[in-house]
Every structure is written in structure tokens, then in C-alpha cells.
Amino acid sequence: MRIAIDAMGGxxxxxxxxxxxxxxxxxxxxxxxxxxxxxxxxxxxxxxxSGYDESHDRISLVDARDVIGMGEHPVDSLRQKRDSxxxxxxxxxxxxxxxxxIGAGNTxxxxxxxxxxxxxxxxxxxxxxxxxxxxxxxxxxxxxVGANVAPKPHHMHQYALMCGIYAEHLLALPHSARVAxxxxxxxxxxxxxxxxxxxxxxxxxxxxxxxxxxxxxxxxSGQADVVICDGFVGNVVLKLIEGLADGLVKLLAKDVAxxxxxxxxxxxxxxxxxxQKHDYSEYGGAPLLGVDGVCIVCHGSSDRRAIKNAVAxxxxxxSSNINERxxxxxxxxxxxxxxx
Amino acid sequence: MRIAIDAMGGxxxxxxxxxxxxxxxxxxxxxxxxxxxxxxxxxxxxxxxSGYDESHDRISLVDARDVIGMGEHPVDSLRQKRDSxxxxxxxxxxxxxxxxxIGAGNTxxxxxxxxxxxxxxxxxxxxxxxxxxxxxxxxxxxxxVGANVAPKPHHMHQYALMCGIYAEHLLALPHSARVAxxxxxxxxxxxxxxxxxxxxxxxxxxxxxxxxxxxxxxxxSGQADVVICDGFVGNVVLKLIEGLADGLVKLLAKDVAxxxxxxxxxxxxxxxxxxQKHDYSEYGGAPLLGVDGVCIVCHGSSDRRAIKNAVAxxxxxxSSNINERxxxxxxxxxxxxxxx
Numbered sequence: 001m002r003i004a005i006d007a008m009g010g011x012x013x014x015x016x017x018x019x020x021x022x023x024x025x026x027x028x029x030x031x032x033x034x035x036x037x038x039x040x041x042x043x044x045x046x047x048x049x050s051g052y053d054e055s056h057d058r059i060s061l062v063d064a065r066d067v068i069g070m071g072e073h074p075v076d077s078l079r080q081k082r083d084s085x086x087x088x089x090x091x092x093x094x095x096x097x098x099x100x101x102i103g104a105g106n107t108x109x110x111x112x113x114x115x116x117x118x119x120x121x122x123x124x125x126x127x128x129x130x131x132x133x134x135x136x137x138x139x140x141x142x143x144x145v146g147a148n149v150a151p152k153p154h155h156m157h158q159y160a161l162m163c164g165i166y167a168e169h170l171l172a173l174p175h176s177a178r179v180a181x182x183x184x185x186x187x188x189x190x191x192x193x194x195x196x197x198x199x200x201x202x203x204x205x206x207x208x209x210x211x212x213x214x215x216x217x218x219x220x221s222g223q224a225d226v227v228i229c230d231g232f233v234g235n236v237v238l239k240l241i242e243g244l245a246d247g248l249v250k251l252l253a254k255d256v257a258x259x260x261x262x263x264x265x266x267x268x269x270x271x272x273x274x275x276q277k278h279d280y281s282e283y284g285g286a287p288l289l290g291v292d293g294v295c296i297v298c299h300g301s302s303d304r305r306a307i308k309n310a311v312a313x314x315x316x317x318x319s320s321n322i323n324e325r326x327x328x329x330x331x332x333x334x335x336x337x338x339x340x
Numbered sequence: 341m342r343i344a345i346d347a348m349g350g351x352x353x354x355x356x357x358x359x360x361x362x363x364x365x366x367x368x369x370x371x372x373x374x375x376x377x378x379x380x381x382x383x384x385x386x387x388x389x390s391g392y393d394e395s396h397d398r399i400s401l402v403d404a405r406d407v408i409g410m411g412e413h414p415v416d417s418l419r420q421k422r423d424s425x426x427x428x429x430x431x432x433x434x435x436x437x438x439x440x441x442i443g444a445g446n447t448x449x450x451x452x453x454x455x456x457x458x459x460x461x462x463x464x465x466x467x468x469x470x471x472x473x474x475x476x477x478x479x480x481x482x483x484x485v486g487a488n489v490a491p492k493p494h495h496m497h498q499y500a501l502m503c504g505i506y507a508e509h510l511l512a513l514p515h516s517a518r519v520a521x522x523x524x525x526x527x528x529x530x531x532x533x534x535x536x537x538x539x540x541x542x543x544x545x546x547x548x549x550x551x552x553x554x555x556x557x558x559x560x561s562g563q564a565d566v567v568i569c570d571g572f573v574g575n576v577v578l579k580l581i582e583g584l585a586d587g588l589v590k591l592l593a594k595d596v597a598x599x600x601x602x603x604x605x606x607x608x609x610x611x612x613x614x615x616q617k618h619d620y621s622e623y624g625g626a627p628l629l630g631v632d633g634v635c636i637v638c639h640g641s642s643d644r645r646a647i648k649n650a651v652a653x654x655x656x657x658x659s660s661n662i663n664e665r666x667x668x669x670x671x672x673x674x675x676x677x678x679x680x
Contacts, residue, residue, distance in 0.1 A: 071527040108530075136587045146524060149532040184486060184575040187411040190448075192489040192572040216579025220587055232532040233573055235524040237580060239556030244584050247476045247560055248614070252592070255610050263603055270595050274588070 001028065003314050004098040007038030007046075008067045008085040009105025010302050014038055017104060018046035020307025025058055027312040034311070035098055037062045037085045064088045067105075070300055074108030078116070086110055090117040093293045100294035100314040102285060104302040111147045114288055114295045121323055123330035126151065127290030128159040128231070129297055130166055131238060132283035137222010139283065141167045145234035147288060153197040156181075156228050158330065160208050162289040163226040165325050173225060176209040180224035182233060183213035190215075194230065202228075207329065249274065284309025287317060289326070294318050341368065343654050344438040347378035347386075348407045348425045349445020350642050354378055357444060358386035360647025365398055367652040374651070375438055377402045377425045404428045407445075410640055414448030418456070426450055430457040433633045440634035440654040442625060444642040451487045454628055454635045461663055463670035466491065467630030468499040468571070469637055470506055471578060472623040477562010479623070481507050485574035487628060493537040496521075496568055498670065500548050502629040503566040505665050513565060516549040520564035522573060523553035530555075534570065542568075547669065589614065624649025627657060629666070634658050 005021050007014045021034050028034070036043050040063040052059065066081035078087055086105060090113035092098045103110040107129075115127060128144035128151075143159045144151065151159075160179050167177040181199055183191040188199065190213065202210040211224055219227060219237070229237065249271050257264045284306060285298040294317045296310050345361050347354045361374050368374070376383050380403040392399065406421035418427055426445060430453035432438045443450040447469075455467060468484035468491075483499045484491065491499075500519050507517040521539055523531040528539065530553065542550040551564055559567060559577070569577070589611050597604045624646055625638040634657045636650050 071525070071529075073529040136591065149524065182576060184489065184572055184579075185411075189411075189413040192570075195572070216576040216581075217583035219576075219580055220583055230532075232524055232535070233576060236522060236556040236559075236573060237576065239524075240559055240577060240580060241556075241584060243557035243560055244581060245588060248585060248588055251476065252610070252614055255614060256607075259610065260606055263606060266600055266603060267596075267607070270592070270599065274592055274595060 001032040001100070001315060001318055002035055002098045003028075003032070003311060003318070004035040004037055004062075004089045004092050004101040005307070005311075006085045006089050006101075006103040006105055006110075007036040007043045008064070009103045009110070010298065011070070011300050012303055013104065014042050014046050016302065016304045017307055018043060019050050020302070020304035021059065021311065022047070022050050022052050023304055023308040024311025027308070027315055028058075032058070032315070034059045035062055035092065036060075037064050037089045037092070039063070039065060039067070062088060062092065068109045070106050072106060072109065074106060074112040077106070077109055078113055086113050087117075090114050093295070094118050099318045100296065102296045102298060102307070102310045102314055104298035104300060104307065107146055107297055107300070110295070110297055111288060114291050114293075118291045118293050118295070121290055121292050121330065122327050124158055124162070124290040124326070126155045126158070127288045128155070128162070129286050130159075130163050130289050131286035132170065133220075133238065133241060135220040135222045139171060140222070140224060141170070141226045142234055142238065143226065143228055143289070144231040145238045145286065146231045149230065149232040149235075151194075151230050153194065153201055156198045156230065157201045157205070158290065160202055160210075160226065160228050161205075161329055162326050163228065164208060165329060166287070166289060166322060167225045169320055169322055171225060177225040178211045178223070179208050179226045179228065180211050180214040182219065182227050182229035182237070183215060185215055186213050198228070284311075284313045287313070292323065341372040341440070341655060341658055342375055342438045343368075343372070343651060343658070344375040344377055344429045344432050344441040345647070345651075346425045346429050346441075346443040346445055346450075347376040347383045348404070349443045349450070350638065351410070351640050352643055353444070354382050354386050356642065356644045357647055358383060359390050360642070360644035361399065361651065362387075362390050362392050363644055363648040364651025367648070367655055368398075372398070372655070374399045375402055375432065376400075377404050377429050377432070379403070379405060379407070402428060402432065408449045410446050412446060412449065414446060414452040417446070417449055418453055426453050427457075430454055433635070434458050439658045440636065442636045442638060442647070442650045442654055444625075444638035444640060444647065447486055447637055447640070450635070450637055451628060454631050454633075458631045458633050458635070461630055461632050461670065462667050464498055464502070464630040464666070466495045466498070467628045468495070468502070469626050470499075470503050470629050471626035472510065473560075473578065473581060475560040475562045479511060480562065480564060481510070481566045482574055482578065483566065483568055483629070484571040485578045485626065486571045489570065489572040489575075491534075491570050493534065493541055496538045496570065497541045497545065498630065500542055500550070500566065500568050501545075501669055502666050503568065504548060505662060505669060506627070506629060507565045509660055509662055511565060517565040518551045518563070519548050519566045519568065520551050520554040522559065522567050522569035522577070523555060525555055526553050538568070624651075624653045627653070632663065
């Protein structure tokens with residue numbers, strides 16, 4: 001197995017990405033290999049600084065001179081920066097030279113590169129990012145969180161089908177995945193026109209264990225294994241969870257330090273533990289479901305632990321038959337679905 | 341001043357509504373009056389149970405036989421239940437018999453009744469619900485949170501104009517309100533088609549102190565006084581904040597009780613205080629901005645404290661000149677805007 005990593009992608013690149021890659025080797029078999037893509041002199045310097053022994057021969061390098069910044073326009077930057085690490089990584093995957101890719105850089109550019117260069121799974125119209133988030137009832141999957149900000153109902157229908165399979169695999173569910181749709185109330189009449197259309201499609205599809213709407217308040221209560229939403233709403237929700245949990249924990253730590261300094265020592269580890277329960281980087285990146293390959297999109301703020309975990313996710317997904325199962329599920333009669 | 345309250349609306353009606361109304365009298369002047377609308381025998385029973393002295397003569401009753409349930413379709417239920425407390429309340433306001441109304445029942449029905457029966461402010465196309473939420477930088481206003489789930493760009497433009505005035509009044513800002521737009525990144529290229537259109541309109545309007553996009557992670561950081569979004573996204577966000585804050589606080593209390601029972605006593609009041617900081621019922625209901633009247637929409641879970649606070653908000657808004665200022669602001673040259 002060969003897994004490509006964009007060494008230049010993310011707020012802490014290349015230091016943390018390279019360090020995370022080295023740590024990630026522990027998740028791989030002896031014959032597996034990582035491919036670091038980026039400005040070679042920088043990557044080599046980080047490898048040396050991290051004390052990696054080159055004779056181990058399990059990390060190879062691919063030089064890419066351009067770097068796409070976090071704020072750049074996805075498609076424009078890919079067109080202008082043909083020698084970027086993101087573009088080169090997607091090309092390696094498209095040519096079958098790597099089995100999986102991992103990117104923590106500009107999410108839009110990463111998704112666009114995968115969509116442009118790697119073919120979709122048979123029958124899939126648009127890929128979606130499926131992220132694992134910690135709910136109060138255990139881990140669950142939210143999709144889409146930003147690949148597709150203006151989805152059509154049939155795109156969201158396909159997210160539900162793909163995520164059902166992904167959830168059953170990743171969460172090792174003993175039952176068929178409970179799929180919900182994010183809306184603004186529990187009753188059928190609630191929602192916007194898109195959501196109401198998707199609800200009708202999900203209800204009518206016997207392959208989906210559709211459990212109805214969840215709203216913001218019950219999203220994290222654990223009543224569903226998969227929650228489907230449009231990529232704009234999903235991205236807002238994902239980042240809000242992070243911002244609010246982080247802010248509340250910090251505020252509480254400050255309150256305790258100010259009013260009960262004697263408690264702070266016993267209390268801080270509890271807060272840290274709580275925070276880890278709600279830190280989705282624990283789950284190491286989110287797959288772009290629907291492309292014919294394994295593309296793992298990581299948070300821009302990924303540190304070495306997140307990258308290490310992403311290597312584990314990429315490896316596990318590559319060894320699985322998720323994509324084959326998605327194709328079977330999407331094409332039950334072997335016929336092609338209409339193209340988008 | 342006369343303020344109408346739907347005594348049958350909300351999860352804890354009529355008990356908590358009636359009790360909150362009685363407590364709310366403390367916020368009113370001696371000549372001010374509350375009008376409770378609902379099934380008269382139930383309202384009278386609750387008034388008696390709460391020990392209200394009828395000779396005080398500051399609460400009057402209007403009988404309404406029908407009740408619209410929380411899950412009913414807003415427009416259909418209003419059509420079928422012509423004698424509902426929500427419909428009657430909006431009619432009282434439309435006829436000028438009350439100066440303000442407060443509803444904690446079916447939000448959609450409450451908004452629809454106000455839209456159908458009360459005329460819009462001159463120049464306003466669609467009303468929006470503007471809720472105060474506690475951010476880590478102090479209170480801020482989020483609009484719309486559910487009145488309009490499929491807004492057009494000019495609706496959101498008007499929310500920005502109206503909320504600027506409301507924020508300056510309510511938060512007593514010493515500067516012109518900083519208005520942001522909720523999106524999925526800080527850069528201009530981010531967002532969905534609607535959000536990018538609204539951004540262009542807000543940027544071009546010199547009356548608005550537009551500070552750009554905020555994303556989910558920075559929404560609560562206090563960098564804006566007003567955040568504009570579509571009513572679907574706003575409703576998801578509002579309820580997610582509530583659900584996540586509530587869940588985290590409960591989880592932490594459980595962790596402390598389990599692992600450090602000796603700390604629980606000192607810790608629980610801290611958590612309670614933290615929770616109150618993030619409990620938006622403290623702010624007592626949200627105005628439906630853009631109608632020619634004062635319509636305060638409360639959370640379905642409103643207890644007596646929330647209703648009491650809503651009376652204070654309704655009274656303060658009735659005494660203010662917010663609606664006049666909105667009309668001046670929306671019609672700078674005295675001309676009518678095109679109708680929706």
C-alpha cells in the first residue's frame with residue numbers, strides 16, 4: 001500500500017505534517033510506504049529534523065514547487081499552480097501510483113483536484129465529505145461538510161446511501177445505520193424546500209434506514225448514526241461545534257482558576273479529557289466519499305497526531321471494500337445511473 | 341401600554357406562561373396592562389392558582405377556543421383554527437388594541453399570523469427573527485433564525501439594515517453595529533451562491549458597517565454585533581448552540597460527580613453560572629423585525645422567567661422608536677421600495 005501526503009498543506013505544514021507522517025508509519029504494514037509531496041528541500045529538512053532514518057526506505061518524496069494557500073480560490077489556484085502539491089498528489093492517485101491520499105491544506109482545492117483528476121465511483125454524481133463527530137451518544141457521521149455547497153436532492157440521496165455503508169464499516173454497527181436529515185424541527189412540514197424534497201426521497205428508498213429529521217438541538221444526542229445536510233450547513237455546524245466546545249472549556253477553566261484556584265489542578269485534566277472527547281481530530285480526517293480512490297481531507301489546523309490518525313484511517317479504508325460496496329449498492333441492477 | 345400574551349403557547353402552557361405574565365407586571369408601568377389570550381377557564385384557573393388578585397385589574401382576558409400545537413403546519417393550522425389564541429392575538433395587534441404581542445407557541449404559526457394580519461413596515465419585504473445570543477465577546481444578534489427559510493438576497497440585505505438599528509438600541513453600542521455574514525470561511529470566494537450575492541450587496545451599502553464573513557468557528561468570538569444568515573441555517577445554529585452547551589455542561593457535571601465527588605459541591609454553582617451565560621432565554625424572546633408592531637417570539641420551552649423577560653423586552657421595544665428608525669433607514673428618500 002502506498003499513501004500520498006501533501007507535506008505543504010495545513011496551518012502547521014510542513015513541520016507537523018512530516019512529523020505526523022513518520023509517526024503514522026506505525027499504523028502501516030512493513031511493505032507499506034508513504035509518499036510526501038512538496039518542496040523537496042523543505043521536506044528533507046523536516047525529515048532530518050525529526051530524526052527519520054532514511055535507510056528505512058519507507059518514505060519516498062515527490063517534488064512539487066507550488067503551494068496553494070488556505071485562502072486561495074480552489075479551481076483558479078489549481079489552474080494557475082499546475083505544479084502544486086495538491087494537484088500532483090491527485091495525479092499520482094489518478095495514475096494508480098498511490099492507493100490513498102491525505103491533504104490538510106485548502107479543502108476546496110483538495111476536493112476540486114480529486115473531482116477533476118480521479119474518476120467518480122460508478123453511479124455517483126457528486127462526492128461528499130463524511131466527517132466523524134463525537135456526539136453525546138458516541139461517534140456519528142455528518143455529511144456533507146463542504147464538498148458541495150449547493151447540492152441537488154439526488155446528491156444528498158447518494159450521501160445517505162454512501163454514508164450508511166461507511167458508518168456500518170467505520171463504527172462497526174451491529175445494525176443497519178440510522179440515517180437522519182438535518183432540519184429545523186422534527187415534523188415533516190419543517191425545513192426548507194431542499195430538505196423537504198430530500199426527505200421524500202430518503203423515505204421512499206428501502207435501502208436506507210431513515211429515522212427522520214434531527215434539529216440542531218438533537219443533532220448530538222445520538223439518535224442517528226449518520227446525519228445528512230448540505231455542504232454549507234454542514235461546514236457551519238462542524239466549525240461551530242469546534243468553536244463552541246473550545247470556547248466553553250476555556251471559559252470554564254478561566255472561571256475555575258479565578259474563583260477556585262485550589263480546584264484548578266484536579267479540574268484541568270477533567271476538562272482536557274472532555275475536550276478530547278469532543279475533538280474530532282481524534283478521528284483523523286474525513287474521506288471524500290464517491291471518488292474511485294481513498295481521499296482523506298484533514299482539518300487545516302491538523303497537528304502531528306491528526307496526521308498520524310489520518311494515516312490510520314487511510315490505511316483502514318484502503319484495506320476495506322467500502323468503495324466496492326458503494327458501487328454495488330448504488331448500481332443494484334448493474335445499470336449505470338444517469339450522469340449528473 | 342397593552343401587551344398581549346398567548347397563554348396557550350409553548351411546552352409549559354398555560355401554567356408557566358400565566359405565572360410569567362404575573363411576574364412580568366413588575367416590568368410595566370402602573371397604567372400598563374397585559375392581555376392573556378386562550379381558553380378562558382384554563383387561564384382563570386392558573387391565575388387563581390398563582391394567587392393573582394383580580395382586583396388589581398392589570399390583566400385582562402380574551403377567550404380563544406382553539407389551540408395550535410407545536411408540530412402543526414403553520415399556515416394550514418391558522419386557516420383551520422380561526423379561533424386559535426395565535427390568530428386572535430395577531431388580530432388584536434392588527435386592530436391596534438394591543439401595542440405588542442408575545443408568543444411561545446408554534447413559531448411558524450406565530451410568524452405566519454403576524455405576516456398575514458399585521459402590515460409590514462414601509463419598505464420591508466419580509467420580516468426576520470432577530471435573536472440575542474451570548475457570545476464569548478458579549479451578547480450579539482443573529483438574524484434570521486427561522487422566519488424565512490428560503491430568503492432572497494434582498495431579504496437578507498434588509499435584515500442587515502434592520503438588525504443594525506436593533507443592535508445599536510438593544511446593546512447600547514457606542515459605535516455603528518458591526519455586521520457580518522455567516523459563511524464557511526473568511527475569504528470572499530467561500531460560501532454558497534446566496535451568501536456570495538448577499539456579500540456583494542452588503543459591501544456596496546454605505547449604511548452598513550459590514551465586517552465580512554464569519555464562519556462557524558468564529559461566530560461566537562465577538563468580532564461582530566450582528567450576524568446575518570438564512571432562516572434555516574440560523575435555526576440550526578441557534579438550536580445547536582443550546583444543545584451542545586447544555587450537553588457539555590451536563591457531561592462535565594457527571595464527570596466531576598463520578599471522579600471527584602468532593603469537588604461537585606464547589607463546581608456545580610460554577611457550571612450553573614456558565615450555563616446561564618449561555619442560556620439565551622435570559623434575553624427573553626426575539627422580535628420579529630419588519631412588521632408594523634412589536635411581535636416577540638419566545639422559545640417553545642419558555643418557563644416563567646423567560647416570559648417575564650419577554651414582557652420586559654416587549655415593553656422596552658414598544659417604548660423605543662426602533663420601528664420609526666427602521667422606516668426612516670429603509671426609505672431614506674421617502675420613496676416606497678418595490679414590493680416583494
